[in-house]
Amino acid sequence: MLIDRPTHDACMRRHGDHRPNAALHGEVIRTASLGVLALGAGLAVASCHPEPSRPARSVNATRGSAPAAGTAPLAADDGQWVRPAKDFASTRFSALDEINTANVSRLRVVSTFSTGVERGHEAAPIVVGGTMYVVTPFPNFVYALDLTKPGLPIKWKYNPKPEAASQGVACCDVVNRGAVYDDGKIFFNTLDDHTIALDAATGKPVWDTKVGDIQIGETITMAPLVVKGRVLVGDSGGEMGVRGWLKGLDESSGKVVWTAYHTGPDKDVLIGPSFKAFYAKDRGKDLGVSTWPPDMWKIGGGTMWGWISYDPALDLIYYGSGNPGPWNPDVRPGDNKWSTTIFARRPETGEAVWGYQLTPHDVHDYDGINEQILIDLPIGGRTRHVLVRPERNGYVYVIDRTTGEVISAQPYGYVNSSSGVDIKTGLLAANPEKAPAVGKVVRDICPAAPGTKDWQPSAYSPRTGLVYIPHQNLCMDEEGVAANYIAGTPYVGMNVKIFAGPGGNRGVFEAWNPATGREVWSIKEDLPVWSGTVVTAGDLAFYGTMDGWFKAVDARTGALLWQFKTGSGIIGQPITYRGPDGHQYVAVLSGIGGWAGAIVAGGLDSRDSSAAAGFVNAVRDLPSRTTKGGMLYLFAL
Amino acid sequence: MTQRGLLGAFGVCALALLAGSAARAHERATPLRICADPNNLPFSDSAQRGFENRIASLVGNELGRPVTYTWWAQRRGFARNTLNAGACDLIVGTASGAELMATTRPYYKSSYMFVSRRDRRLGVRSFDDPALRHLKIGVQLVGDDFANTPPVHALANRGITKNVVGYMIYGDYAHAAPERRVVDAVERGDVDIAVVWGPLAGYLAQRSPVPLDLVPVSPRLDLPYLPFVFDIAMGVRRRDTTFRNQLDSIIQRRQPSIDSILTVYGVPLLSLGGVREAQ
Numbered sequence: 001m002l003i004d005r006p007t008h009d010a011c012m013r014r015h016g017d018h019r020p021n022a023a024l025h026g027e028v029i030r031t032a033s034l035g036v037l038a039l040g041a042g043l044a045v046a047s048c049h050p051e052p053s054r055p056a057r058s059v060n061a062t063r064g065s066a067p068a069a070g071t072a073p074l075a076a077d078d079g080q081w082v083r084p085a086k087d088f089a090s091t092r093f094s095a096l097d098e099i100n101t102a103n104v105s106r107l108r109v110v111s112t113f114s115t116g117v118e119r120g121h122e123a124a125p126i127v128v129g130g131t132m133y134v135v136t137p138f139p140n141f142v143y144a145l146d147l148t149k150p151g152l153p154i155k156w157k158y159n160p161k162p163e164a165a166s167q168g169v170a171c172c173d174v175v176n177r178g179a180v181y182d183d184g185k186i187f188f189n190t191l192d193d194h195t196i197a198l199d200a201a202t203g204k205p206v207w208d209t210k211v212g213d214i215q216i217g218e219t220i221t222m223a224p225l226v227v228k229g230r231v232l233v234g235d236s237g238g239e240m241g242v243r244g245w246l247k248g249l250d251e252s253s254g255k256v257v258w259t260a261y262h263t264g265p266d267k268d269v270l271i272g273p274s275f276k277a278f279y280a281k282d283r284g285k286d287l288g289v290s291t292w293p294p295d296m297w298k299i300g301g302g303t304m305w306g307w308i309s310y311d312p313a314l315d316l317i318y319y320g321s322g323n324p325g326p327w328n329p330d331v332r333p334g335d336n337k338w339s340t341t342i343f344a345r346r347p348e349t350g351e352a353v354w355g356y357q358l359t360p361h362d363v364h365d366y367d368g369i370n371e372q373i374l375i376d377l378p379i380g381g382r383t384r385h386v387l388v389r390p391e392r393n394g395y396v397y398v399i400d401r402t403t404g405e406v407i408s409a410q411p412y413g414y415v416n417s418s419s420g421v422d423i424k425t426g427l428l429a430a431n432p433e434k435a436p437a438v439g440k441v442v443r444d445i446c447p448a449a450p451g452t453k454d455w456q457p458s459a460y461s462p463r464t465g466l467v468y469i470p471h472q473n474l475c476m477d478e479e480g481v482a483a484n485y486i487a488g489t490p491y492v493g494m495n496v497k498i499f500a501g502p503g504g505n506r507g508v509f510e511a512w513n514p515a516t517g518r519e520v521w522s523i524k525e526d527l528p529v530w531s532g533t534v535v536t537a538g539d540l541a542f543y544g545t546m547d548g549w550f551k552a553v554d555a556r557t558g559a560l561l562w563q564f565k566t567g568s569g570i571i572g573q574p575i576t577y578r579g580p581d582g583h584q585y586v587a588v589l590s591g592i593g594g595w596a597g598a599i600v601a602g603g604l605d606s607r608d609s610s611a612a613a614g615f616v617n618a619v620r621d622l623p624s625r626t627t628k629g630g631m632l633y634l635f636a637l
Numbered sequence: 638m639t640q641r642g643l644l645g646a647f648g649v650c651a652l653a654l655l656a657g658s659a660a661r662a663h664e665r666a667t668p669l670r671i672c673a674d675p676n677n678l679p680f681s682d683s684a685q686r687g688f689e690n691r692i693a694s695l696v697g698n699e700l701g702r703p704v705t706y707t708w709w710a711q712r713r714g715f716a717r718n719t720l721n722a723g724a725c726d727l728i729v730g731t732a733s734g735a736e737l738m739a740t741t742r743p744y745y746k747s748s749y750m751f752v753s754r755r756d757r758r759l760g761v762r763s764f765d766d767p768a769l770r771h772l773k774i775g776v777q778l779v780g781d782d783f784a785n786t787p788p789v790h791a792l793a794n795r796g797i798t799k800n801v802v803g804y805m806i807y808g809d810y811a812h813a814a815p816e817r818r819v820v821d822a823v824e825r826g827d828v829d830i831a832v833v834w835g836p837l838a839g840y841l842a843q844r845s846p847v848p849l850d851l852v853p854v855s856p857r858l859d860l861p862y863l864p865f866v867f868d869i870a871m872g873v874r875r876r877d878t879t880f881r882n883q884l885d886s887i888i889q890r891r892q893p894s895i896d897s898i899l900t901v902y903g904v905p906l907l908s909l910g911g912v913r914e915a916q
Binding site: 213214215216217239240241293294295296299326327328330331332333 | 712713778779785789790792793798799800801802803805807808809810811815
């Protein structure tokens, strides 16, 4: 155990900044970090500025050299994990290899921390310098934990005190998918629609902007992304008649600079002269109005509660919008644009550059909010700049991210709700036999409403060239007979029953080759795999199961190399980082819940098969296999 | 009426006799915990101005127990987070036979209503009226998992989609009576006609600045199976059958008083056996 003065001094010299850094005085870490010194200027930014009391100004000065991507040096430094997706490309890949296939069997718990919250923990912990930041589900506490001291002492805790009513308003569970770090601040969203910037050092709010209205059903569960001075935030609540949007907030003031709606006229969607859709089906004026019966777009859904990626070279952000609602499919003939659409936009203005609708006129709740991994692939003898997107409708889309052209779309699970994607027209061939209607019972719709994959993000390893996809294998029956809602009385949803798909396993962890559009290996999991994943240069992929097993598998073969049973089911996003002692750590939040785990976190009645929109039927056994409670686990060799 | 009155008198006597023992005294002091929405007029609100609040007080009096409330927004998860979480013991108004709970005998029956301004003289009585093909129609929407309010389905079944305007049933929770927007739209002329659940329509029509016509929709049961008339009962946990039986006898005894409360709030009542028009 040494006082970490040498590293600290090295930092100050690099920046020519000799102001004392109060927060480091007297702090103890496990070892002096020689590794830190070797990694160059980019790392110096990372290892120095995030420490609590360093003024943001010195960070700005350093950022000035790379204005296009403020946190790019941080993301490249494997000592940090500054956003849930690790880097702007959303690879969730770490170049760390201290923990590898040869030694992972010796991985052990080094610390734990109870969040004090019992709902579903979907967030990724964030690591900046010697501090880990964790945002919990409602009531959305933010903790800063000191990684430089044994036992993860709390540096500060922030309680945003969200409105209690927001619990009753949120659709599925009151989750939060994580915070993000940039420029000395931690940014996160609350369930009751506040985007808040906290001083990373002190936990004091810098600004707090109310971006939505809980009173009309809007909530926020997504993790923001900060790009070029904009904090990007989207809403949840499609089933409440919310009109979906993505907003760009000014990073320093919190002021809303732009709002891009996902329904309505072009001016509201921020579709202008530079918009160029690759496919004819996505071209035309004001499609966000004309593809709906009159005025239905005004409460047409298309929310955005998932993931955003950014390509600094093209200066484009990428994300998808949610399903159309709250109208029944038979009431809203048309494509219902711009629901379930991938947009490419300019981060500073929100201006749309291209758009591609994945599931026109969605009838199965196939929200289009999943992640997009930005990689370059050799295809047809040339390098294509693509985004890879395992979509809820069952296909892994490989899309040219400069134009929106679909290069391939192959099923990564059992799909019968459609028969494929025509890459010439961009059209999904929907299967009319599987479309629900009033008075009709439709059986065996695959995938079920949560899709082949829901929000849980994949990872990509440049070493293997594979995408690691945590997902489910679920189908459903729908009985469109329950049109019995009566104002002012308890809600009774339609009769949806979700159950295991072919093979009987409800979950899959799958390695996918995006260049060939083929599975390389897969692991059948009994329960849906509702956690995120991380892959490392140690050729390990980590993920968790809903009954609490945290697993490390060989990224090349899928062989299970290590597992540990945590206290509750895992639906969080694992991360890995180099700690202040120079050693590699793996962290994950355990804590069952979310849509899939609401049967436990929300105490749903297992006899009520349509509870949690039918998901309860699929996981009736879960209450006998895990119990609720949020806990952070830290692992090392 | 007379018969009910006699039953009621008998019930009160029986209760008074039972109240003798110490155990019963304790039982009486236990609060009657109601699960309710704090902002859902005319049904309930936190100032206890709704008809369900009045009925809850009536039940509390009958049981000799003080009434307390657990407040929760009336939407998906309501029964789960209140009644079935053990936070409270009684939901005053729910569809008879609702799956999530045990329900009492129904204490009123109402219908969806066509609501229009009287000065429009529309005279629409049926979903099959050809006028509905061109009139602008307001409906309430509930969610996106394929189930919606019955009028939405009835109109869609007839191919009527282009002239339908939706208002979320949850409305704007920042305002009193959040569900009122669909009726506001009729009053203002934003829509020509709306199809609205009776208790809401009746209450709002009483307070409307312009006279409104309320007509029960027909058919009452749209084929293949789409009802527009519902029996409303009280809901308790499935296992609380003794409590439910107690409530059944209170409803039976005090039906006239319950009717009076509903009438004051303008609830259009159908007889639990036949037609019974409200005043």
